[in-house]
Amino acid sequence: MRQWIDACAPDDIDTEDLIAWEYAGRRIAIYNTDQGFFATDLMCTHEDQSLEDGLVMDCVIECPLHGGRFDICTGKALSAPASTDLATYPVKVHGGRVWVQI
Amino acid sequence: MARAGNTLRLGAARWINETVLWVTSLIYMEEPLHRRFTHTNHHTHTWHVGKDSQMPFDTPMGFGGWLAEISGFALLRFHMQVFVSLALRRYSQTMRMVTPEAEFPKMTRNARIMLALYALIALSPFAGLWWPIWFLAIPRVLGAPVMLLFTLIQHVELQENAPSILDSTRSFRGHWLSRFLYMNMNNHVEHHLYPNVPFHALPKLAEAVKDQVPEPDPGFVRTNWEVLGVTLRRSLGLPTKAASIRQAPHMITKGGPVQQVAKRTM
């Protein structure tokens, strides 16, 4: 059963940035974008690389290792060498906190 | 050029990047996605034996290896084997190690299309057309040896399995012509340290980090000349210390038999 987990405060993530967050052994990236907060798997789907140091541009994250890009809202792989989509997680801001559904 | 194209970046530049990859792959005669994924793997596991899928020669290199590499025959044979394997849907262990599963059908399709194109080009003289032959033959005969001399000195004589790029990779000084032909990839340490930096910004990056990386080796001609000397002496069982280029400690011997460290993976 999926449940909402209290992840962080909205201020913990700069605008156009992300943080790495771990819950129950799962490594998740939480993003703060112009379009709101989003969450995806933290590891790139191409090779074994965390997206934590990647560049966030609008609603796109660029992997720091080979420059593969993903749509943050949908997880869709946008450009090579990334070709497999990222898993995404529902996010809501409630009571002054960011919640992720896992 | 293709190597720089592989790593060219930023929004609008992506379509140029893709076009360069496909056009140069047609001339270079390698299936483009195979080239992409082996190259990204090379950046992740640079010069690590058993992991780097773009080690083009055995190390330490002898004169036979030098000749096979610079003539381009070894590489051409490898690329043809890759085409045939992909076309027949036979994916090697290395391909499986570096390629996302979903890409294989595309690679098979590309290999079949490209093989058909090469067959058409081979038949074109029968239709009185020679230019398609020159389109492939001129770069292969005139361009490949020069390109291979450039790519040879990126890692040759340096340390396998090194945790630091500084020990496995070589930058060398560039005359304006070699910098132009090689699209600034003579700053190869810097390229491996920050592969997302576009080729035109590499000289600036090299300037910014020059106090933290080894001195570049001498220019293209001198570095290659010294490498050739080392490989010849190694094959003759003579001492292998080069005059000025960087060498990993185990590459420098007083002569005698050579213990192989890495087998070529391409």
Ligand code: FES
């Ligand atoms: S590891 Fe992310 S693009 Fe290669």
